[in-house]
Amino acid sequence: MLFEEERKKRIVEFLEKHSRGSVQELSQETGVSESTVRRDLKELEEEKLLKRTHGGAVSLQSVNFEAPYSxxxxxxxxxxxxxxxxxxxxxxxxxxxxxxxxxxxxxxxxxxxxxxxxxxxxxxxxxxxxxxxxxxxxxxxxxxxxxxxxxxxxxxxxxxxxxxxxxxxxxxxxxxxxxxxxxxxxxxxxxxxxxxxxxxxxxxxxxxxxxxxxxxxxxxxxxxxxxxxxxxxxxxxxxxxxxxxxxxxxxxxx
Amino acid sequence: MLFEEERKKRIVEFLEKHSRGSVQELSQETGVSESTVRRDLKELEEEKLLKRTHGGAVSLQSVNFEAPYSxxxxxxxxxxxxxxxxxxxxxxxxxxxxxxxxxxxxxxxxxxxxxxxxxxxxxxxxxxxxxxxxxxxxxxxxxxxxxxxxxxxxxxxxxxxxxxxxxxxxxxxxxxxxxxxxxxxxxxxxxxxxxxxxxxxxxxxxxxxxxxxxxxxxxxxxxxxxxxxxxxxxxxxxxxxxxxxxxxxxxxxx
DNA sequence: GCACAAACGATCAATAATAATCACATAGAT
DNA sequence: ATCTATGTGATTATTATTGATCGTTTGTGC
The missing domain is CATH 3.40.50.1360 (Rossmann fold)
Structure with missing residues (x-):
């Protein structure tokens, strides 16, 4: 079981890695309900750590290198x-x-x-x-x-x-x-x-x-x-x- | 039996090593009640030595991320x-x-x-x-x-x-x-x-x-x-x- | 522009964690 | 020895977090 802070960090990291993520994905990734993911996303957006979209969120990290293969x-x-x-x-x-x-x-x-x-x-x-x-x-x-x-x-x-x-x-x-x-x-x-x-x-x-x-x-x-x-x-x-x-x-x- | 300062030091060390710890874990680790652990965590947070979360605490290092440029x-x-x-x-x-x-x-x-x-x-x-x-x-x-x-x-x-x-x-x-x-x-x-x-x-x-x-x-x-x-x-x-x-x-x- | 599905926000109940309180023990002072 | 200050653990009231539900909004395809 993750603490709230750990979960949020994981969400941010996930987004930085994949540039984007759906609420569903993030729910799976963190092991909490979609409700909770939405709450987290809301707070993280206020902290300017990501940008919410319909269905999920995107990273606003301007520097994000993607590997030639994952x-x-x-x-x-x-x-x-x-x-x-x-x-x-x-x-x-x-x-x-x-x-x-x-x-x-x-x-x-x-x-x-x-x-x-x-x-x-x-x-x-x-x-x-x-x-x-x-x-x-x-x-x-x-x-x-x-x-x-x-x-x-x-x-x-x-x-x-x-x-x-x-x-x-x-x-x-x-x-x-x-x-x-x-x-x-x-x-x-x-x-x-x-x-x-x-x-x-x-x-x-x-x-x-x-x-x-x-x-x-x-x-x-x-x-x-x-x-x-x-x-x-x-x-x-x-x-x-x-x-x-x-x-x-x-x-x-x- | 540990003195208070020893105990606090141990808590901080535990968190830096594991980057997280529940109140329960820390209670076991230090051999004091959860009440006391919470009291310690409260004070340690004020000293900016850790970050409390619901259920325990995390090390500052593990949670230290800032808003990227946009x-x-x-x-x-x-x-x-x-x-x-x-x-x-x-x-x-x-x-x-x-x-x-x-x-x-x-x-x-x-x-x-x-x-x-x-x-x-x-x-x-x-x-x-x-x-x-x-x-x-x-x-x-x-x-x-x-x-x-x-x-x-x-x-x-x-x-x-x-x-x-x-x-x-x-x-x-x-x-x-x-x-x-x-x-x-x-x-x-x-x-x-x-x-x-x-x-x-x-x-x-x-x-x-x-x-x-x-x-x-x-x-x-x-x-x-x-x-x-x-x-x-x-x-x-x-x-x-x-x-x-x-x-x-x-x-x-x- | 309309209908549909998906996603959202608000709300609520259940649960877990916390803060507040109290009683007790201990150590040091008188 | 007694008193007091302090730290501690147990208990209880309060609060925070979570997942589920449901009405509303939003995006999409036609």
């Missing part, structure tokens, strides 16, 4: 959430964190909301979107050209920006992870960006669900030896994990 | 739209455009959607938000630290990013515009960013509605002589305009 379409979402949960455990107060673009790192951004006193730098609009309202986190973004497909900034300006900073932990995502071919990604610009990320981080943490194993994409980012930590879901074969451990990578399965 | 609160919106409309007329195919953060430049971003084959670079999330879905526009962003108040990126990283590019037109917004004191803005970091913007643009276009005239803010950005073009609404006094023309600024009234 959470629901995200394969292995639960695995990614578990990976993200483990990843944030590595963070210590005062750390400077670098967040790569990707669906797994996006889950990290969501978890980060609950942490205070850290600095986050990212090249992902989606991560930025999650963190932009957190006053307790100093959020920076790399410059760069927007790649519409991934909603990430890439290119020479990105690398140039990254050159200015050094971070305690870089959380990297990847498309392909192979013992021989290392880490790879389909886009050349993104590969270069990731390489730079590896270069400026004290600890490099690679996040990958088991579907990435054995995949090799067009552009090589780095060898697996350049990784310090690997967090994977437990769908990974033991032989694969063993190999990583042999070369000194700290592997965590979740 | 067009309707934007004063002189129509003037700004007219200014923006005029501004985009200056743009030619193939141009590289720099968009400052601000409500007027945001209107330009909205107009830009209809133009093809240009490059846009901005330090404003809001502008980025408008342009992110335009596949016919190459959108770049400067790096930098996010300033939550203005949703703009500022700081050394921003200037560093801007250093990498040269643009045909920079559209600048300002808080203050005064004949003697020039262009000024309340925030020091933003002032530095604007200065850099002026430095990397072939043409500098200043956008200002008449409410900015005579205003002087904390940080000086530049003298009015550094401006090439000025677009204002017709609420500006003729003497003011005349002075600009005398020093060679191309003034357009809309």
């Amino acid at each position: 959470d629901k379409e995200d394969r292995f979402l639960e695995e990614k959430q578990r990976i993200a949960y483990k990843a944030v455990e590595m963070i210590q107060e005062g750390d400077a964190i670098l967040l790569d673009a990707g669906t797994t790192t996006l889950q990290i951004a969501k978890e980060l909301k609950n942490i205070s006193n850290i600095k986050v730098i990212t090249n992902s609009i989606m991560a930025l979107n999650e963190l932009k309202d957190c006053r307790n986190i100093e959020v920076s973004i790399t410059g760069g050209i927007l790649r519409p497909d991934t909603m990430a900034f890439v290119g020479p300006m990105t690398e140039h920006s990254l050159d200015m900073v050094r971070v305690d932990i870089a959380f990297l995502a990847t498309n392909g992870l192979d013992l021989q071919e290392g880490i790879s990604t389909p886009n050349m610009l993104e590969a270069a960006t990731k390489r730079k990320m590896i270069a400026i981080a004290k600890k490099v943490v690679l996040l990958a669900d088991h579907s990435k194993i054995g995949q090799v994409s067009f552009c090589k980012v780095a060898d697996i030896t350049e990784i310090d930590y690997l967090i994977m879901d437990s769908g990974a074969p033991a032989s694969f994990i063993q190999k990583f451990k042999e070369i000194g990578v700290d592997v965590t399965l979740v | 067009d309707k609160e934007d004063r002189f919106l129509e003037e700004k739209q007219r200014i923006a409309y005029k501004a985009v007329e200056m743009i030619q195919e193939g141009d590289a455009i720099l968009l400052d953060a601000g409500t007027t430049t945001l209107q330009i971003a909205k107009e830009l959607k209809n133009i093809s084959n240009i490059k846009v670079i901005t330090n404003s999330i809001m502008a980025l938000n408008e342009l992110k879905d335009c596949r016919n526009i190459e959108v770049s962003i400067t790096g930098g630290i996010l300033r939550p108040d203005t949703m703009a990126f500022v700081g050394p990283m921003t200037e560093h990013s801007l250093d990498m590019v040269r643009v045909d037109i920079a559209f600048l917004a300002t808080n203050g515009l005064d004949l003697q004191e020039g262009i000024s803005t309340p925030n020091m970091l933003e002032a530095a960013t604007k200065r850099k913007m002026i430095a990397i643009a072939k043409k500098v276009v200043l956008l200002a509605d008449h409410s900015k005239i005579g205003q002087v803010s904390f940080c000086k950005v530049a003298d009015i002589t550094e401006i090439d073009y000025l677009i204002m609404d017709s609420g500006a006094p003729a003497s003011f305009i005349q002075k600009f023309k005398e020093i060679g600024v191309d003034v357009t009234l809309v």
Whole structure:
């Protein structure tokens, strides 16, 4: 059972995420009757946190980035959430964190909301979107050209920006992870960006669900030896994990 | 048995950890009756250490959201739209455009959607938000630290990013515009960013509605002589305009 | 412009939570 | 030792929140 304040917050968040929501949807989302939802909407409108419409309400958040694909379409979402949960455990107060673009790192951004006193730098609009309202986190973004497909900034300006900073932990995502071919990604610009990320981080943490194993994409980012930590879901074969451990990578399965 | 202050501290800690707590839970947690918990909650709320709700309390952090910016609160919106409309007329195919953060430049971003084959670079999330879905526009962003108040990126990283590019037109917004004191803005970091913007643009276009005239803010950005073009609404006094023309600024009234 | 369905606001009863009250216990002062 | 001030828990009266109902309004398709 939610308190009134929690419920209202949830409504606002729902609207910010989906831009709109019907009374019915919100009723389901919050588990209260439609009457109560209407009462909440009325009050929230007075607080200028949303705009009521017939049938529901819309967000009046002027900045609202939508993912190219929604959470629901995200394969292995639960695995990614578990990976993200483990990843944030590595963070210590005062750390400077670098967040790569990707669906797994996006889950990290969501978890980060609950942490205070850290600095986050990212090249992902989606991560930025999650963190932009957190006053307790100093959020920076790399410059760069927007790649519409991934909603990430890439290119020479990105690398140039990254050159200015050094971070305690870089959380990297990847498309392909192979013992021989290392880490790879389909886009050349993104590969270069990731390489730079590896270069400026004290600890490099690679996040990958088991579907990435054995995949090799067009552009090589780095060898697996350049990784310090690997967090994977437990769908990974033991032989694969063993190999990583042999070369000194700290592997965590979740 | 706990002293009162210990108990209160424990309540606050519990809430920060779990972000919520019912009176019942807190009663168990502290080992006192619900009456006492309520008394404590009342006092702690007065000390602004938590937020009470029916049934318990929530941590302030979990409920701390504020009304986002909206067009309707934007004063002189129509003037700004007219200014923006005029501004985009200056743009030619193939141009590289720099968009400052601000409500007027945001209107330009909205107009830009209809133009093809240009490059846009901005330090404003809001502008980025408008342009992110335009596949016919190459959108770049400067790096930098996010300033939550203005949703703009500022700081050394921003200037560093801007250093990498040269643009045909920079559209600048300002808080203050005064004949003697020039262009000024309340925030020091933003002032530095604007200065850099002026430095990397072939043409500098200043956008200002008449409410900015005579205003002087904390940080000086530049003298009015550094401006090439000025677009204002017709609420500006003729003497003011005349002075600009005398020093060679191309003034357009809309 | 009319009819229809959906959504809305006002109202009410049920329930749960709160505030007010009182009695008691404890600690410190006299 | 007694008195008083304070904090606490139990009890009770009051209030807040909620879901349901129903007449009214609004939007939509024809």
